[in-house]
Amino acid sequence: MSTEATREATVTEVSEHTVEIITDSGEGAQKCAQIFGQTCAKMGNGVWTVEIIPAEIEPPHHTVTSTSGNIIRFGTGKVTNWGDQSKLALAFNEQVLLSRHRLDSLDDDCIVLLEAMWQNHEEEAVRRQYQEAMEEMSSRNYRFIGVPIEEETLKVVSNPAHGKNMFALGLLTEVYQRDLSIVEKQIAHIFRFKSQQVIDLNVELVKAGMAWARDNLDFRFHIPSVPSEEDRIVMNGNQAAALGAIAAGMEMCAMYPITPATSVSHELAEVIENYGGIVHQAEDEIAAAGVAIGASYGGKVALTVTSGPGMALKTEFLALAIMTEVPLVVLDVQRGGPSTGLPTKVEQSDLLSSIYGQPGDAPRVVIAPRSIEECFHSMVTARRIAETFRTVVIVLTDANLATGVQQFTRPKLDVRWQQGPLDLSPLPEGLRPYEWDAQTGMSRRVIPGTPGGQHTVTGLAHDEASLVSYHPSSNERGMRMRSRKLAVFQSTLMPPEIHGDEAGDLLVVGWGSTQGAIEEAVDRARAEGHKVSTCQLTFLSPLEPGLRKIFGRFRKVMTVEINYSDTVGDPYITEETRRYGQLAWLLRAHTLFDIDCWTSCPGQPLRPKHIYRNIIAKLERAESVEKEGEAS
Amino acid sequence: MSAPSLSLLDLEEDSRVCLEAEDYQRRPGKWCSGCGDFGALNAVKRLLAKEQLKPEKMVFVSGIGCSSRFPHYVNAYGFHGIHGRALPLATGIKLARPELDVFVVMGDGDCTSIGAGHWIHATRYNANMVVLMLDNSIYGLTKNQTSPTTPEGYASMTSPRGSLLPALDPLQATLGVSNASFVAQTADWVPAHLYATLQAAYAHPGFSFVRILQRCPKFTPDIFEQRVKDPNTTELLVHEDGVDPPGLEKLFKARRVHDPKNIDEARSLARRTDMLRLGVFFRDDSRPVYEEVRAVPPVTPQEKINRLNQEFERYAV
Numbered sequence: 033m034s035t036e037a038t039r040e041a042t043v044t045e046v047s048e049h050t051v052e053i054i055t056d057s058g059e060g061a062q063k064c065a066q067i068f069g070q071t072c073a074k075m076g077n078g079v080w081t082v083e084i085i086p087a088e089i090e091p092p093h094h095t096v097t098s099t100s101g102n103i104i105r106f107g108t109g110k111v112t113n114w115g116d117q118s119k120l121a122l123a124f125n126e127q128v129l130l131s132r133h134r135l136d137s138l139d140d141d142c143i144v145l146l147e148a149m150w151q152n153h154e155e156e157a158v159r160r161q162y163q164e165a166m167e168e169m170s171s172r173n174y175r176f177i178g179v180p181i182e183e184e185t186l187k188v189v190s191n192p193a194h195g196k197n198m199f200a201l202g203l204l205t206e207v208y209q210r211d212l213s214i215v216e217k218q219i220a221h222i223f224r225f226k227s228q229q230v231i232d233l234n235v236e237l238v239k240a241g242m243a244w245a246r247d248n249l250d251f252r253f254h255i256p257s258v259p260s261e262e263d264r265i266v267m268n269g270n271q272a273a274a275l276g277a278i279a280a281g282m283e284m285c286a287m288y289p290i291t292p293a294t295s296v297s298h299e300l301a302e303v304i305e306n307y308g309g310i311v312h313q314a315e316d317e318i319a320a321a322g323v324a325i326g327a328s329y330g331g332k333v334a335l336t337v338t339s340g341p342g343m344a345l346k347t348e349f350l351a352l353a354i355m356t357e358v359p360l361v362v363l364d365v366q367r368g369g370p371s372t373g374l375p376t377k378v379e380q381s382d383l384l385s386s387i388y389g390q391p392g393d394a395p396r397v398v399i400a401p402r403s404i405e406e407c408f409h410s411m412v413t414a415r416r417i418a419e420t421f422r423t424v425v426i427v428l429t430d431a432n433l434a435t436g437v438q439q440f441t442r443p444k445l446d447v448r449w450q451q452g453p454l455d456l457s458p459l460p461e462g463l464r465p466y467e468w469d470a471q472t473g474m475s476r477r478v479i480p481g482t483p484g485g486q487h488t489v490t491g492l493a494h495d496e497a498s499l500v501s502y503h504p505s506s507n508e509r510g511m512r513m514r515s516r517k518l519a520v521f522q523s524t525l526m527p528p529e530i531h532g533d534e535a536g537d538l539l540v541v542g543w544g545s546t547q548g549a550i551e552e553a554v555d556r557a558r559a560e561g562h563k564v565s566t567c568q569l570t571f572l573s574p575l576e577p578g579l580r581k582i583f584g585r586f587r588k589v590m591t592v593e594i595n596y597s598d599t600v601g602d603p604y605i606t607e608e609t610r611r612y613g614q615l616a617w618l619l620r621a622h623t624l625f626d627i628d629c630w631t632s633c634p635g636q637p638l639r640p641k642h643i644y645r646n647i648i649a650k651l652e653r654a655e656s657v658e659k660e661g662e663a664s
Numbered sequence: 665m666s667a668p669s670l671s672l673l674d675l676e677e678d679s680r681v682c683l684e685a686e687d688y689q690r691r692p693g694k695w696c697s698g699c700g701d702f703g704a705l706n707a708v709k710r711l712l713a714k715e716q717l718k719p720e721k722m723v724f725v726s727g728i729g730c731s732s733r734f735p736h737y738v739n740a741y742g743f744h745g746i747h748g749r750a751l752p753l754a755t756g757i758k759l760a761r762p763e764l765d766v767f768v769v770m771g772d773g774d775c776t777s778i779g780a781g782h783w784i785h786a787t788r789y790n791a792n793m794v795v796l797m798l799d800n801s802i803y804g805l806t807k808n809q810t811s812p813t814t815p816e817g818y819a820s821m822t823s824p825r826g827s828l829l830p831a832l833d834p835l836q837a838t839l840g841v842s843n844a845s846f847v848a849q850t851a852d853w854v855p856a857h858l859y860a861t862l863q864a865a866y867a868h869p870g871f872s873f874v875r876i877l878q879r880c881p882k883f884t885p886d887i888f889e890q891r892v893k894d895p896n897t898t899e900l901l902v903h904e905d906g907v908d909p910p911g912l913e914k915l916f917k918a919r920r921v922h923d924p925k926n927i928d929e930a931r932s933l934a935r936r937t938d939m940l941r942l943g944v945f946f947r948d949d950s951r952p953v954y955e956e957v958r959a960v961p962p963v964t965p966q967e968k969i970n971r972l973n974q975e976f977e978r979y980a981v
Contacts, residue, residue: 074981221978265979278972281965284760306971308963312759315785319752322745322782326725326756329743330764334756352746439981445972450965480741480757480764483720486690488735488742500736 043252048078048107049208050115050139053200054132055124056093057086057100060197065102066437067218068204072104073266073439074214076257078111079104080548081268082637083435084132085376087291094158096131103137108256111438112403112548116641118142120207122200124181125150126165133169135636140173143251145203148178177249179203184244188237198234202241208253212242263442269407269433272440273363274299276411277335279443281450282361283309284334286323288316291375292431293339293365317342321349321362329358329489331454331479333415337363340382341372343389350424351390354514356489357466357475359418359425361411366430368635377635378431380544381595383614386426387573393511395518396424398573400544405440406570407433412449421517422477428572430594432545432637458483465489465498466513473516518574525571527578532558532565535585538651540566541627542592543615546638550592553643557651564647572618580623588654590628591616592643597631683716685709690739698885700852700878701731704798707858708738708767711866722765725754727779729771730805730880731798740767748779751786751795755954758791762955765866766793772813773803776834780812787841789954790871794862797834797873800880801887808883815887835934835945838873839927845870845951847930848907848944852878853892857900857942860909864944870953877940891940901933901943924948 053068055061065081073079084101091098105115117139123129124147132138150162166176181199182192189195198219205215219234267275274296277285285304287297301311314320317338324334338346343364353360366382368374386398397417401410407429414425459478465487468475478485487498493510495501530539531551542550547568554566565586569576583589597613598605612620616629630646632638688709695701712722722740726732728747735742741764745753754768775783775797786795802820803809809822812832819826838847846868850861858876865872879885891897899918902908906924913919918939922929924947933941963971 076981260981264981265976266981267979271979275972275975278968278975281968284756286756303975305960306963307968308960310759310958310960312755312958314752315781318749319755319782319785322749322752323756323759326743326753326758327760328756329753330723330757330760332760334760348746349749356743442976442980445969447965447969450968452965480723480761481720483718486719486739486741488690488724488744490736490742490744491746492744 041250041252043209043254045254045256047109047255048105048111048115049120049253049255050103050105050118051120051122051204051208052084052101052103052118052132052137053122053204054084054099054101054128055197056098056128057088058090059100059124059193061101063222064197064201065104067201067215067222068210069102069104069106069437070218070266071205071210071214072106072208073437075211076259077106077255078109079106079266079438080111080114081105081435081437082114082432085435087375094125094127096127096134099128099131101128106255108258113552113640114549114637116639121145122203123147124196124200126162130165130168133172138172138174141175142172143175143177145177145179147181149180149182151178179244179248184240185237188240189233195233195237198237199241199244202238202243203245205238206242206245207249207251208255212238264439265442266437266439267404268435268437269401269404269429270295270365270435271299272404272407273411273427273429276408277361278304278307278309279408279445279449280333280412280415282333282335282411282415283307283451284312284324284327284332285309285337286312286314286320286327286334287337288314288320288342290317290339290342292367292434293337293342293363295434296337296363296365317345318349321346325349325353325358325360328353328360329356329480331481333359333361333419333451335361335363335411337365339365339367340369343382343385347390350396351392351394352491353424354394354396355491357422357477357514358489359422359477361414361418362424362426363411364426364428365434366428368633374635376431378545378594378637379633379635380428380430380546380593381614381633382428383543383572383595384617386428387618393515395515396426396573397421397518397521397571398426398428399571400428400569401433402544402547402568402570403440404433404436404438408440408443415449417521419477421474421521423514423517428544430545454479454481456481456483459485464496466494466496468496468509468513472520473513474520522574522577525574525576527582528567528569528576530565530567530582533563534565536563536565537587537654538562538564538647539583539586539589540564540592540643540647541569541589541615541619542566543569543572546592546594549638549640550643552640553647556640556644557647562647562651564651569615572615575618575622579619580625583623583625583627588628588650589619589625590630590650591619592638592646593629593631594633594638595631596633597629683713685713688712688719688739690737693737694733695730696881698879698881699730700800700876700880701734701798703852703855703858703878704731704769704796704876705734705737707855707862708796710859711862714863715866717765721763722767723754723757724767724769725750725757726769727771727774728805729774729803731769731771732774734769748774748777749782750774751779751782754793755786755789755791758793758955759958762792762959766791768793768795770795770797771804772797772799772801772834773811776812776832776837784837784841787838787871787873788843790843790845790951791954792869793871794865795871795873796862797875798878799834799875800878800884801831802880802883804880804883818884818887820883833934834875836931839931839934839946843951844873844946845948846872846944847946848873849875849877850942851888851891851940852876853888854912854942856909856912857907860907861944864907864947868947869949870951897939899939899941901941901945903944905947906944
């Protein structure tokens with residue numbers, strides 16, 4: 033490995049590239065990547081980013097477990113997922129790099145810009161650790177380039193811990209020929225609470241990184257961008273959900289800190305008071321749900337934000353909201369489970385518990401945005417459904433959407449999404465608080481302060497007057513009415529769109545954040561002539577209509593999900609004993625079709641190549657089963 | 665009893681129309697005969713009539729338990745919630761609608777056991793609401809289980825050989841919470857004191873925590889037998905800033921002038937077990953009130969859209 037001398041750089045034009053920035057936790061990889069990703073987006077490239085976050089704030093440095101970083105996939109066209117592997121890695125030490133190597137995250141020909149100070153470090157143990165790591169990685173064709181990151185940073189600042197990330201940003205800015213003026217603006221924004229001196233110093237570091245790359249690196253990449261005809265904005269899914277909540281007129285977000293949902297409340301806390309609302313940090317997850325329900329009962333549109341463990345705690349309150357028909361929007365940013373599971377990582381394991389997770393029958397709406405853009409709009413949709421049907425709407429995003437950054441069409445805001453003044457006009461004589469329409473189960477919402485409307489809502493079984501009633505027919509009527517609302521809502525939905533042909537050998541069904549990766553894999557298989565299509569569900573309870581009809585046009589149907597399912601052939605696992613992925617389970621019950629699944633729960637987003645492989649495997653399996661059938 | 669479904673418009677137009685205590689009762693309470701909850705309901709009705717509160721401008725929030733049926737019997741809006749969770753609901757209502765009068769009714773199990781976390785934090789939030797903790801020292805609705813306030817040695821279905829631990833003292837606990845602003849104790853067998861205490865609680869701008877000692881006729885009928893029989897074992901805390909209901913001087917000879925501003929004295933009195941003490945232990949109306957701290961100016965829908973469009977500029981590509 034050598035530091036290369038100044039030479040003419042060759043510029044390679046590519047339609048996309050994936051770069052990862054990996055450091056010890058606390059070395060600022062996120063800031064570097066955030067600015068780089070935002071700059072790419074602002075230059076008109078399609079972007080998707082994935083955060084690599086350890087669960088601890090600062091685990092022991094220079095170890096494989098301390099890896100913190102970010103993967104940025106950007107290209108000429110739209111980018112919908114993190115792709116297969118990274119083409120360039122910028123690593124502050126060989127251990128964090130090794131962790132990425134072990135996860136098979138790096139392309140075989142990956143260019144590795146690696147901090148040069150460890151190779152000849154004065155401590156023998158450090159040198160040995162370095163050598164061992166390099167040997168382990170020698171099985172690949174990585175192109176290692178040593179960069180004196182710390183040494184160069186020290187020329188600008190006295191403490192390299194606060195600065196190496198900006199020097200690294202400079203390297204990337206030069207290698208990918210990014211517009212420095214945009215980088216500077218991003219730096220000014222990200223350090224907007226710091227002094228001008230801090231901002232200037234960071235810019236200086238970026239320039240130092242650029243200069244070093246100019247003098248020492250012989251390659252550049254050019255990723256052309258296509259100017260967009262429409263206005264676009266760029267943000268991550270939690271920011272999108274937060275701004276979506278404001279666009280939806282929500283004036284109360286009650287929450288308790290939980291990864292990876294908390295940043296929604298950070299975003300809201302910063303701005304919501306300019307919109308007449310507040311973020312209430314409750315004493316626990318249960319209280320957060322209670323305060324939101326109380327505020328909603330009082331007439332405000334309320335939101336509570338959480339993740340899986342918090343959902344479990346809120347369960348009883350959600351059932352109360354459903355029973356009392358108080359509208360409520362719940363955002364569950366899913367993480368790995370069960371129990372504390374993988375706090376910072378992605379999983380889609382809260383589907384069934386979101387739909388069924390409480391004692392008794394408590395029908396509610398569950399929707400899963402499929403992109404960052406939908407994280408925004410789903411909040412508007414959720415509020416509207418919650419209020420129209422006086423029920424709970426759970427929005428299921430996940431860690432992939434939460435921290436992933438993507439640009440999307442700037443939403444055209446509609447004043448009707450906002451809440452008008454409370455209607456407190458006196459109630460007509462004799463109107464009861466649950467005057468359920470016999471057809472639809474819907475009833476008028478009576479808000480405290482309304483003269484003549486006094487009644488007591490209760491989680492106990494009750495009649496139309498909200499009087500506690502244990503009468504058999506009254507209880508069954510209440511159940512029926514609450515359930516009917518879901519059917520009425522379902523009647524307003526459209527069947528899912530099919531990506532690919534309307535019929536074929538295999539239909540891949542996904543839900544939520546996996547849309548981009550699944551469609552990319554399906555497109556790859558289709559390009560090879562396979563008759564594969566896909567549809568991505570967003571309404572999970574009630575399910576989108578027409579599924580039986582759609583599934584019937586395909587020889588096989590298979591879900592792809594980021595959750596657990598048994599593999600037939602493993603010890604004790606047969607077709608009979610097998611536990612299915614959560615959507616597969618739901619769809620099997622709903623359609624009575626023999627729906628298969630391929631699921632994976634690695635704590636990271638799905639790779640298109642893995643989905644592709646399993647699509648091909650499924651097709652081959654189906655073919656061989658059919659041949660066997662013909663032979664016998 | 666006049667019809668509860670009176671027209672409030674008439675009330676506004678005709679100031680002579682006056683609501684009587686009975687007008688605030690929606691339907692008769694369905695508690696056991698002799699239950700202390702009746703006394704609390706009567707005192708509340710008297711308070712509402714005295715203050716002439718509009719039924720539609722009040723919300724009674726409760727959890728689960730015998731006492732939590734309270735909202736069903738009051739002519740007001742009510743939210744009969746889930747066990748232990750009345751306070752978060754009430755906090756949400758107060759944040760959304762500070763102009764509403766919020767009353768919270770909880771039992772000892774509801775407040776000091778399953779809802780203990782909310783109790784501590786709601787005390788600290790100090791939202792302006794009247795909080796009635798109907799403390800009969802037992803789980804009644806689930807039929808006789810030990811609660812945190814059950815006296816040591818007192819037997820129940822879950823502690824047949826007697827409760828093993830000293831009872832939790834809700835007064836000391838509440839007085840120990842930062843930003844507590846009103847802590848009082850009264851008893852169902854002294855209706856005049858109960859009524860006066862509720863008046864003081866309602867008048868206080870903040871989280872007015874009132875522990876109402878009472879007897880469960882089924883499971884703890886004898887729990888205050890000595891106190892009821894011998895008024896000399898009870899000391900009234902009196903002060904112009906607290907309560908000093910007229911007509912109790914003859915019955916309760918033991919009277920102590922206690923300035924409710926004095927938190928140290930309040931804590932010291934709460935800790936002492938030589939006598940039963942009724943009165944306002946602590947009151948400080950200068951404490952921050954949560955819904956006031958969190959108040960933000962309203963913004964019109966159109967203005968919100970304008971501001972959000974500006975916000976987007978930060979994220980513009």
